[in-house]
Amino acid sequence: VKTGTNATTKEALMLFPLYEDGSLQELGGGREPIEAMQAFLQVAKALENLHHHEPPHAHRDVKPANVLVRLSHEGGTKRIDKVVLTDLGSCRPARIYVRSRRDALYLMEDAAQRCTAPYRAPEL
Numbered sequence: 001v002k003t004g005t006n007a008t009t010k011e012a013l014m015l016f017p018l019y020e021d022g023s024l025q026e027l028g029g030g031r032e033p034i035e036a037m038q039a040f041l042q043v044a045k046a047l048e049n050l051h052h053h054e055p056p057h058a059h060r061d062v063k064p065a066n067v068l069v070r071l072s073h074e075g076g077t078k079r080i081d082k083v084v085l086t087d088l089g090s091c092r093p094a095r096i097y098v099r100s101r102r103d104a105l106y107l108m109e110d111a112a113q114r115c116t117a118p119y120r121a122p123e124l
Helices: 033-051 101-114
Strands: 067-074 077-085
Touching (some): 033 067, 033 077
Antiparallel strands (some): 067 077
């Protein structure tokens, strides 16, 4: 807690693990099908956790660059060991009610600013 002249300011620090092996985008293709499916299932589990949160949230920017990887280096072969979904800055409540044209325009503008166009849901 930091105290000022007439106010108190609180500061929160967050600590995240370091994934030095980069993202799925940096890793590129050419993975074995079973390895790719295991990574996909981990991303799906992360999305399931967001969707079952109360209230449910939508990530809105799932793309290879937002999936960090940790590789195992067994037997001289680099295999995907774990993936983590990152960049939660575009997360929003999953249930949005559009009641007017203004609401729709706001939703589209917000998505245009925070979501990567090729990966954006068509309804956004």
